[in-house]
Amino acid sequence: MVLSRTASQSDVSIHSTFASRYAQSSLPRFRMPENSIPKEAAYQIINDELMLDGNPRLNLASFVTTWMEPECDKLMMASINKNYVDMDEYPVTTELQNRCVNMIAHMFNAPLGESEAAVGVGTVGSSEAIMLAGLAFKRKWQNKRKAEGKPYDKPNIVTGANVQVCWEKFARYFEVELKEVKLRDGYYVMDPEKAVDLVDENTICVAAILGSTLNGEFEDVKLLNDLLLKKNAQTGWDVPIHVDAASGGFIAPFLYPELEWDFRLPLVKSINVSGHKYGLVYAGIGWVIWRNKDDLPDELIFHINYLGTDQPTFTLNFSKGSSQVIAQYYQLIRLGFEGYRNVMENCRDNAMVLKDGLECTGRFTIVSKDDGIPLVAFSLKDNSQHDEFEVSDHLRRYGWIVPAYTMPPDAQHVTVLRVVVREDFSRGLAERLVTDIQKVLNELDALPANSKAHKQQVVENCNGVANGNGVANGNGYVTKKMTKGVDFVVEKKTNAIC
Numbered sequence: 001m002v003l004s005r006t007a008s009q010s011d012v013s014i015h016s017t018f019a020s021r022y023a024q025s026s027l028p029r030f031r032m033p034e035n036s037i038p039k040e041a042a043y044q045i046i047n048d049e050l051m052l053d054g055n056p057r058l059n060l061a062s063f064v065t066t067w068m069e070p071e072c073d074k075l076m077m078a079s080i081n082k083n084y085v086d087m088d089e090y091p092v093t094t095e096l097q098n099r100c101v102n103m104i105a106h107m108f109n110a111p112l113g114e115s116e117a118a119v120g121v122g123t124v125g126s127s128e129a130i131m132l133a134g135l136a137f138k139r140k141w142q143n144k145r146k147a148e149g150k151p152y153d154k155p156n157i158v159t160g161a162n163v164q165v166c167w168e169k170f171a172r173y174f175e176v177e178l179k180e181v182k183l184r185d186g187y188y189v190m191d192p193e194k195a196v197d198l199v200d201e202n203t204i205c206v207a208a209i210l211g212s213t214l215n216g217e218f219e220d221v222k223l224l225n226d227l228l229l230k231k232n233a234q235t236g237w238d239v240p241i242h243v244d245a246a247s248g249g250f251i252a253p254f255l256y257p258e259l260e261w262d263f264r265l266p267l268v269k270s271i272n273v274s275g276h277k278y279g280l281v282y283a284g285i286g287w288v289i290w291r292n293k294d295d296l297p298d299e300l301i302f303h304i305n306y307l308g309t310d311q312p313t314f315t316l317n318f319s320k321g322s323s324q325v326i327a328q329y330y331q332l333i334r335l336g337f338e339g340y341r342n343v344m345e346n347c348r349d350n351a352m353v354l355k356d357g358l359e360c361t362g363r364f365t366i367v368s369k370d371d372g373i374p375l376v377a378f379s380l381k382d383n384s385q386h387d388e389f390e391v392s393d394h395l396r397r398y399g400w401i402v403p404a405y406t407m408p409p410d411a412q413h414v415t416v417l418r419v420v421v422r423e424d425f426s427r428g429l430a431e432r433l434v435t436d437i438q439k440v441l442n443e444l445d446a447l448p449a450n451s452k453a454h455k456q457q458v459v460e461n462c463n464g465v466a467n468g469n470g471v472a473n474g475n476g477y478v479t480k481k482m483t484k485g486v487d488f489v490v491e492k493k494t495n496a497i498c
Contacts, residue, residue: 054401060419060433061403063213063247063277063373067424072330075323076282082322084122085313093322096329097122100275103332105289107253108245108262108271119296120289121314122275122325126246127166128316129272129288133242134170136270136290137204139297144238150201158198159207160190161408162214164246167207176204183411188367189217192224196231203239205269210261211248214407215416216373218248221261221268228267240269240295246286247373249273254341255348256371269295275328278373280335280343280423285324343423347374350430351421357434363441367416374421379414385449388415394440400433 027033027045056066068076079093087094098117105118112118123129138155145152156177159167163180171178179198181190189212199206206228208221221243232238243261245252250273252259262268268291275285290296301314335343351374358364358378368377380388392404407414419433 059401079322084322110263123286125286126274129286133270141204155204189219196227210245211373215368215377216375225265225267241267243271246274250278254344281327354430377416377418386444398436
């Protein structure tokens with residue numbers, strides 16, 4: 001993420017060959033131009049620059065949806081000018097959101113009566129959903145501690161070290177201590193027993209991940225629930241569970257319906273899921289569902305009336321577009337349970353094709369599991385001559401974006417490559433990727449081995465250690481100096497891969 005960045009001293013203007021038909025002078029990059037330009041020129045200038053972006057469908061680093069049906073695209077464009085928050089003006093859009101909340105709640109086995117409405121809200125993604133769920137846990141814990149006359153100034157939350165960076169943001173932004181269960185070689189998810197050992201009277205919740213960002217593995221939520229029930233009974237505490245199902249929430253119900261991870265477990269009080277991942281909607285939609293009304297404190301819900309009627313709101317932001325909500329409803333009714341199951345089964349099958357192809361090269365160790373998110377995480381068996389970062393770099397020459405990263409503590413000595421298999425990643429693409437990976441390996445074999453100094457610098461860059469061009473800030477981020485002395489921050493957290 002770039003907070004502030006300037007161009008080099010030699011390139012401070014935007015030049016466009018085709019736009020010269022309409023505009024003769026160059027445009028400044030970082031200041032608004034004094035004069036207007038024709039709409040055709042503005043379009044061509046921006047279109048030319050965007051040509052240098054990567055191809056979204058070949059971006060195998062991302063879980064985010066990169067293809068939707070044309071009919072859904074039309075619905076999204078038709079509603080792009082609707083402000084979702086204006087419920088009085090757009091009551092049908094509000095109704096569609098409520099339908100989505102209820103469909104997802106039933107999919108997660110929320111204990112709802114025949115006519116009982118689910119408790120949940122649409123968000124801009126799982127990061128906002130996690131913030132809202134975390135705030136609900138924190139406020140409930142504080143209210144209980146106040147009623148008992150006990151201190152309520154040192155809340156903590158227990159997670160695995162494999163959590164996405166949004167959990168660290170929640171802890172830092174809302175002043176909650178983050179207790180992380182460290183990983184170990186060969187076990188790259190949170191250990192439920194170690195997690196429960198970290199729980200104390202100040203723990204507002206334990207966060208379990210249904211689909212680790214690092215290797216796609218599902219954490220054992222049922223075992224966590226059983227162990228925590230015992231500890232709560234022994235201590236008199238009431239520590240709940242939140243399930244971060246950002247990636248797995250739209251996979252487990254269709255591929256692993258017998259797996260108990262959701263509201264079937266009594267301590268699971270809230271679940272978040274990303275509609276823009278395996279919910280099959282373009283970026284910008286997430287959902288958070290609570291078990292029942294008692295799990296969402298009333299004082300966190302605001303009421304406004306200046307848009308026409310009294311409207312309850314529980315979000316971190318206010319205005320946002322309606323398109324993604326409408327797109328989510330389209331996918332839910334268009335695909336139905338059968339359609340989602342077919343898509344997820346196809347993704348899983350294509351992941352197995354990729355996995356088998358990589359194993360046939362004889363050069364890789366598969367780090368991911370067959371059950372979980374349809375992705376393949378893999379490491380070189382021998383990286384003494386060339387490493388995973390070089391493989392990733394060389395694959396870009398073929399158009400593929402395949403991330404390489406080190407695992408979080410205490411498995412940071414393990415480096416992996418990861419391919420996320422989405423709906424638009426076909427078997428043909430999987431086979432082609434294996435072919436290109438083999439080409440890259442052959443190219444690297446023909447090159448001299450990299451020096452140990454170079455390898456160390458790569459690892460230091462990924463772990464946020466100071467190097468020649470940057471200064472480590474102690475939080476896993478590196479601040480680099482640009483030519484004009486403006487600092488910008490680049491995220492180097494390995495658990496921020498998304």
